[in-house]
Amino acid sequence: MGVLTHKSLSAQSHALSETDKQLTLLKEANIMCFEDKLREADLFPLTVIGIDVFQINVGKMCNQVCKHCHVDAGPDRKEIMTRETMQLCLDAIDKTTCSTVDLTGGAPEMNPNFRWFVEQLSAKGKKVLVRCNLTIIVANKKYNYLPEFFKKHNIEVVSSLPYFNSKKTDAQRGDGVFDKSIEALRMLNAVGYGIEGSGLILNLVYNPSGAFLPPDQGELETEFKNKLKIKFDISFNSLFAITNLPISRYLQYLLASDNYQGYMEKLVDAYNPIAVSSVMCRNTISIGWDGYIFDCDFNQMLDLKVAAEGQHLSEFNIERLLNRNIIVNQHCYGCTAGAGSSCGGEVVKN
Amino acid sequence: MKTYYNPEDLKKFGKVSEWQPELGKKFFDYYGTVFEDGTLTKREKTLIALAVSHAVQCPYCIDSYTEESMEQGFDEEQMMEAVHVASAIKGGATLVHGVQMMNKYKDLSM
Numbered sequence: 391m392g393v394l395t396h397k398s399l400s401a402q403s404h405a406l407s408e409t410d411k412q413l414t415l416l417k418e419a420n421i422m423c424f425e426d427k428l429r430e431a432d433l434f435p436l437t438v439i440g441i442d443v444f445q446i447n448v449g450k451m452c453n454q455v456c457k458h459c460h461v462d463a464g465p466d467r468k469e470i471m472t473r474e475t476m477q478l479c480l481d482a483i484d485k486t487t488c489s490t491v492d493l494t495g496g497a498p499e500m501n502p503n504f505r506w507f508v509e510q511l512s513a514k515g516k517k518v519l520v521r522c523n524l525t526i527i528v529a530n531k532k533y534n535y536l537p538e539f540f541k542k543h544n545i546e547v548v549s550s551l552p553y554f555n556s557k558k559t560d561a562q563r564g565d566g567v568f569d570k571s572i573e574a575l576r577m578l579n580a581v582g583y584g585i586e587g588s589g590l591i592l593n594l595v596y597n598p599s600g601a602f603l604p605p606d607q608g609e610l611e612t613e614f615k616n617k618l619k620i621k622f623d624i625s626f627n628s629l630f631a632i633t634n635l636p637i638s639r640y641l642q643y644l645l646a647s648d649n650y651q652g653y654m655e656k657l658v659d660a661y662n663p664i665a666v667s668s669v670m671c672r673n674t675i676s677i678g679w680d681g682y683i684f685d686c687d688f689n690q691m692l693d694l695k696v697a698a699e700g701q702h703l704s705e706f707n708i709e710r711l712l713n714r715n716i717i718v719n720q721h722c723y724g725c726t727a728g729a730g731s732s733c734g735g736e737v738v739k740n
Numbered sequence: 741m742k743t744y745y746n747p748e749d750l751k752k753f754g755k756v757s758e759w760q761p762e763l764g765k766k767f768f769d770y771y772g773t774v775f776e777d778g779t780l781t782k783r784e785k786t787l788i789a790l791a792v793s794h795a796v797q798c799p800y801c802i803d804s805y806t807e808e809s810m811e812q813g814f815d816e817e818q819m820m821e822a823v824h825v826a827s828a829i830k831g832g833a834t835l836v837h838g839v840q841m842m843n844k845y846k847d848l849s850m
Contacts, residue, residue: 558815602810609783610813 396455396564398464399639406642407462409693415641416720419654424722431663435715436672441708443674444483444516445492445687445733446471448504450679452496453529456550456563458597458640460691463496471679473503478681478703480510485708492674492733494521494687499533512543519546521733524574525567537581546591547583548630548733549575552599554617562599575624584626592625595735597632601649603660603727604631607736630735633657635688635724657723665730668737671716677703685716686725687733694719750800783812790819791826 399407406412428434450467452459483491491511498504498520511518520540527536540547549571553559556568575592579585584592594614598604611629618624634640636653644650675696676684681703684690698714700707730737757764775785786808793801809819 553815555815596813598810600810602807605783605812609781613813 396464398450398455398462398466399642400462401464401466404642406638406645409691412637412641412692413719415645415650416636419636419720420651421654421658421720421723424718424720427658427661427723428666428718431666433663433666434718436666436669436718437715438712439672441486441488441673441675441711443490443492443670444479444486444488444677445494445674446479446677447494447679447687447690448476448496448498448501448507450496451500452523453500453526454497454523454564454567456639457643458562458599458634460635460638460640460688461496462638462691467496469679470501471503471681473506475679475681475703476503476507476510478706479507479677480514482677482703482706483511483514483516485706486675488516488675490517490519492519492521494733497523497526499526499536505539508539508543508545512545517546518543519548521548521550523563524549524551524571527574527577528570534577537577537583540578540583541581541590544590546593547578548593548595550595550597551575551614552595552597554614554621558599562597572622572624575618575622575626579623579625584624586625591627593628593630594626595630595632597634601644601647601653601656603656604633604731604736606729607631628735630733631729631731632733632735633724633727633731635721637688637721638691654720654723657727660727661723662726662728662730662738665726665728665738668730668732669722669725670732670734670737671725674733675711683711688721688724689717689719692719692721745799747800747803750803753800786812787814787818787822791822794823795826795830 425434428436447461449470450461450463451465451470452463452467453465455464493508495501499522501507508518508520522536526533528534550563551559551571552562559568559571560566578592581590582588583590596604596610596614607629610631614629615626618626636644636650636657641650644653671685671689674686676687676690678684678690683696683701683703683706684694685696694717695701696711696714697717698707698710699705700710725731728736754768757768775782775789786805789801790805790809793805806819
């Protein structure tokens with residue numbers, strides 16, 4: 391499959407930039423069909439319990455090219471949500487009772503309408519969460535405004551930091567990312583993010599830098615807090631441990647490193663039926679940069695649109711969406727392994 | 741090529757119960773309990789197991805607890821430090837017998 395360069399798979403015209411190819415590989419893994427696994431405990435079909443989180447991918451453009459990125463994001467990706475589609479999102483949100491709007495990308499801040507969109511969402515009184523890669527804050531002076539802007543709109547910031555040292559972080563996210571992330575975290579701390587009593591939430595995301603599963607969040611959070619405080623005087627609120635799903639660039643890594651079959655077996659061995667009831671797709675709707683609707687960000691990247699009439703925001707129908715069954719495939723084992731995994735970390739709490 | 745150790749055999753560990761189910765069950769129940777959170781956490785026990793794996797030089801255990809240590813969020817430096825603990829104890833265990841040698845030497849000398 392070749393070694394990943396600093397370009398996205400898409401820019402390399404890599405076979406794995408095609409969703410059909412990814413789905414074929416998922417099917418070829420020698421593991422039990424996920425649907426059948428759900429059937430064992432009478433959990434199939436997987437149904438919706440509501441739409442509490444509106445997750446919007448505002449574009450695939452990013453200043454980083456992380457090795458595990460399920461979006462295949464990068465500076466060479468030009469897919470960006472337009473203001474018209476953002477307006478469709480705002481109209482759709484008004485038709486739901488969702489409490490949270492979760493903005494992701496790419497680097498969502500690189501969307502030219504990001505500020506406008508956040509202001510509109512903030513005015514609606516929703517909890518707004520931005521998945522900020524940290525380095526964007528210091529990538530260019532024009533983004534230095536972000537910490538104050540986030541503070542003004544009481545945005546919850548969620549940022550990836552796979553480890554508390556540069557070796558592991560840079561191996562996954564690119565050379566120099568750790569130092570820039572520390573610089574950005576200091577800027578966020580300086581305006582109050584992650585500081586006790588400020589009310590400004592800064593959560594970090596850990597995901598394994600390799601072909602292995604994440605641990606329980608609790609103990610690792612304690613270690614992250616101690617190390618970041620002692621070494622860098624950095625504070626944050628919570629650590630989310632997220633499992634890497636075998637799609638896009640992480641799938642490419644698994645194949646290139648000859649870890650694919652072993653990793654899939656590991657996910658199946660760690661399958662936890664208790665996690666199934668709390669997977670994020672049951673109360674989340676995921677919107678693509680072009681306005682199409684998906685069960686989750688991973689299904690979005692595999693172009694598995696919702697199983698309901700009206701797959702685009704222009705024909706948004708809340709009743710149909712609430713009554714749909716969720717599309718599942720072999721990658722779903724990633725969200726049901728161990729304590730489960732979601733964009734908010736593990737789903738089964740001890 | 742035939743070798744004494746085959747990584748695939750690690751997955752068959754549980755099969756040892758087939759020839760002695762009662763003792764096998766007792767062992768695996770005990771094993772599972774040992775690695776649960778106790779006064780030491782599961783995470784701490786993983787690093788101890790990694791060190792012991794090296795001390796007993798078990799390739800299955802080394803594979804298993806390297807992976808488990810990574811899953812528990814330990815990095816290379818921490819894991820190598822644990823191996824050095826095993827090495828120091830093994831080395832020390834050899835060297836401390838030098839005292840026995842010295843004693844015997846003195847006993848036999850004029």
